[in-house]
Amino acid sequence: MRESAAERHDRLLALVRERGTARVSELAVRLGVSPVTARRDVEALAGRGLLERVHGQVSWPGGAERAAGHGGGPAAPGGGPVLGLLAPSATYYFAEVIRGAREAADRARARLILRISDYRPEEDRARTEGLLAAGAEGLLVAPGWRAPGDQAEHGEWIAGLPVPAVLLERRAEPGSALDGLDRVSSDHRHGVLLAVRHLVGLGHGAPLLVARADTPTALAVRAGYARALDVLGLAAPGPVVDSVPAEVEPEGFEAAVRALREAVASGAVTSALVHNDVDAIQMVQRLSELGVRVPDDLALIAYDDEVAALADIPLTAVAPPKRLVGRLATELLVEKLAAGGGRGGAAAGDGAEDAAADARRHVTLLPALRVRASCGAVAAETRSEPA
Incomplete structure (x- = not known):
């Protein structure tokens, strides 16, 4: 199976994180790609604030001391806590989550260290143990769950972590051990x-819903679709169309496009919701080649709003508050650590501090709808509909 750009980006970030600083030519060799591809990847990641570029070299944002993900390391500047962040990816959706967490950590004078599971839930525990070994006093945990059963099979250990933890952009099953943890989603x-x-x-x-089924967000979109139809008293115009990444499974992607085209040609649908942005952009391009025009023949909304505005026809998109999720989760974790006595979390405070340390919070943030041209807007001007 050919490696996707997102997977290559994660490998590149891991290499830089391990070294602190690396030359682009060295990264090209380690990644097994051309210098042009490595340079393009570095530019894309630097543009999103995930790397810093200086004279042919790249480094982890904030200097090499931030890149330490193993072997301990110095305490945070200003005596703040050391925070560990487990993420399934450092690109696309989670790039903004990580950015928000980093901004909040900087404001709290905390040191944030990152480990990535690459959506391999069986590796989450080992990655988290690495964060603890590196000195993490509190953890932001976004497990790499993909399938519905992954939480039960690979997640119960999170409830027994020896330091305060906040679930990040994940929801625990009601009644499970994880349901008692703090979370922001x-x-x-x-x-x-x-x-x-x-x-x-x-x-x-x-x-018609066209969606993947390979991440918690994708599964939540599918569940939300059934609920939305029920709330609005609507019947589904057809079965959910299963989508897959075009660069990984081109035949499966083409089948999804043709299923959508047939639904439009038959008159069954005049609108679609597509998860995610990348799939939506590629589908609009392919549909045009097959004679289906957006928005004239099909009104389309994408889900994620990572790159939707950059399409030839700017895509209306649902925009989860990714950066705010990372920021509020980090602020919540810092607050928990402070209320629990700071480093080590064992010192007893007064009654108010104890209550703050013991309280658990489930913070849920509402996405916004960014209205653009793909759903038939009069102009490509972006506006937000209130939640």
Whole structure:
């Protein structure tokens, strides 16, 4: 199976994180790609604030001391806590989550260290143990769950962590051991409802859902779609179309495009919700080649709003508050550490401090809908619909 750009980006970030600083030519050799490809990847990651470029070299943002993900390391500047962040990826969706966490850590004078599971939930525990070995006093945990059963099979250990932990952009099953943990997440069901309601308000019937099934967000979008139809009293125009990455499974992607095209050609649908942005952009391009025009023949909304605005026809998109999720989760973790006595978390405080340390919070943030041209907007000007 050919490696995707996102997987290559994660390998590149891991190499820089291990070394602190690396030359682009060295990265090209280690990644097994051409210098041009390595340079393009570095530019893309630097543009998102995930790397810093200086005279042919790249480094981890904030200097090499931030890159330490193993073997301990110095305490945070200003005596703040050391925070560990486990993420399934450092690109696409989670790039903004990580950026928000880093901004909050900087404001708290905390040191943030990162480890990436690459959506391999069986490796989450070992990666987290590495963060603890590196001195993490509190943890932000976004497990690499992919399938519905991954939480039960690979997640129960999180409830027994020896330091305060906050689940990041993940929801625990009700009644599970993880349901008692602090968490900060986006309400994807609400995001889907915004999209469906908007399309119906434009005069369309229920949109057809085209979605992946390989991440918690994708599964939440699917669940939110069924709920939105129920809330609005709508019937699904057809079965959910299963989507896959075009660069990984081109035949599966083509099948998804043709299923959507047939639904439009038959008159069954005039609108669609597509998860995610990259799939949506590529589908619009392929649909055009097959004679289906967006938005004339098909009104389309993407889910994620990472690159939706950059499409030839700017895509209306549901935008989860990714950066805010990272920021608020980090602020919550810092608060928990401070209320629990700072480093080590064992010191007893007064009654108010004890209450703050013991309280658990489930913070849910609402996505916004960014309205652009792909759903039939009069102009490509972006506007946000209230949640």
